[in-house]
Amino acid sequence: MQVKLLVEGGAMKPGPTLSQKLGPVGININQVIQKINEATKNFLGLKVPVELEIDTSTKEFEVKVFSPPVSELLKREIGIEKGSGLQKKQYVGNASIEQIISVAKTKFPNMLARDMKKAVKTVIGTCVSLGILVENQPASEWGHQIDGGKFGKEIKEEITETPPEKKAELDEYFSKIKEEQEKIAKQEQAAKEAAAAPKEGEAAAATTETKEESAEAKKEPPKKEEKKKK
Numbered sequence: 001m002q003v004k005l006l007v008e009g010g011a012m013k014p015g016p017t018l019s020q021k022l023g024p025v026g027i028n029i030n031q032v033i034q035k036i037n038e039a040t041k042n043f044l045g046l047k048v049p050v051e052l053e054i055d056t057s058t059k060e061f062e063v064k065v066f067s068p069p070v071s072e073l074l075k076r077e078i079g080i081e082k083g084s085g086l087q088k089k090q091y092v093g094n095a096s097i098e099q100i101i102s103v104a105k106t107k108f109p110n111m112l113a114r115d116m117k118k119a120v121k122t123v124i125g126t127c128v129s130l131g132i133l134v135e136n137q138p139a140s141e142w143g144h145q146i147d148g149g150k151f152g153k154e155i156k157e158e159i160t161e162t163p164p165e166k167k168a169e170l171d172e173y174f175s176k177i178k179e180e181q182e183k184i185a186k187q188e189q190a191a192k193e194a195a196a197a198p199k200e201g202e203a204a205a206a207t208t209e210t211k212e213e214s215a216e217a218k219k220e221p222p223k224k225e226e227k228k229k230k
Contacts, residue, residue, distance in 0.1 A: 001025065003052040005036075009043030009068070012036050027059055039063045046072045067110050070126045073103045084131025090181055094133040094174035096167065097151045100124060102160035116155050121146055136173050 003021050012033050022029055032052070040048045043065075051064040067073070075081065078093035097120075104111075104119035113119040124146075127139035134142055142150070153159075162170075 001054040001056050003054065005050045005052070006047050007036060007040060007050050009046045009048045010037050010041040011044065012040070022054075025054060025056055025059070027054065027061060032061065032063075035061075035063050039065045043068055046076055067107050070103060070107055070123055071130060073106055074123065074126055074130060074132065077103055078132060080132075083129065086131070088138075090131060090185075091133050091174070091177055092131050094136060094170045094177070095127060096162040096170055097135055097154050098159050098162040100127070100134060101154060101158055105158055105160060116158060117146060120151075120155055133174065133177070136170065 005018070014029060014033060018029060018032070022032060036050055040050065046068040048068050049066040051066070053062040053064065055061070071083065074095070075083070077099050078095055080092050082092075084090045084092045100120055100123050101116070104113075104116060104123045107123070108116065108119050111119050111122060113122055121143055124134055124139050124142050127134055132139060146155075
């Protein structure tokens with residue numbers, strides 16, 4: 001029997017999904033969780049694909065751990081919680097090529113890529129969807145440059161450590177990008193509020209006018225004076 005799960009690395013907890021899948025088999029769920037957490041402890045804070053191979057006759061099981069999705073590895077590598085919802089307009093990080101290679105190297109055994117260069121390009125493709133800059137440039141600009149030999153030495157030697165001075169430069173560049181993004185966001189918000197103000201004023205005026213008309217309509221018409229009989 002095979003059971004596929006997506007768990008929190010090193011922090012899996014009992015839940016209805018696991019109980020439904022393993023309960024009928026009669027396997028000790030706490031023991032399964034303990035083994036999964038032990039096997040995934042190197043992926044703390046990440047979603048990790050796990051496969052259980054269960055022998056239903058003996059109740060024995062084997063835990064197979066697969067590397068997390070590229071997006072999860074990138075988020076941990078860059079130190080972000082989520083990607084950008086506006087990839088071409090807002091960036092959430094600035095990765096070095098060494099960080100890209102590190103992710104590619106971790107994920108390579110589970111990739112369809114035939115070599116490290118293709119694996120690096122795959123990771124850079126995920127940077128595009130997450131809104132992550134690579135070496136101060138939009139990730140979409142790197143594919144053809146890598147094909148042309150850019151970062152050939154780093155990729156061939158699988159260098160995964162970013163020099164401190166380089167990391168500082170990348171962080172400084174991104175801090176300026178972030179500051180500019182926040183400035184633009186504030187300007188856009190102010191423009192939206194300014195555009196909405198006249199409409200809100202018109203709506204308020206219309207509401208007031210309607211209330212006045214309603215109040216006027218509720219007033220009783222003046223009574224006519226009856227003519228005195230002679």
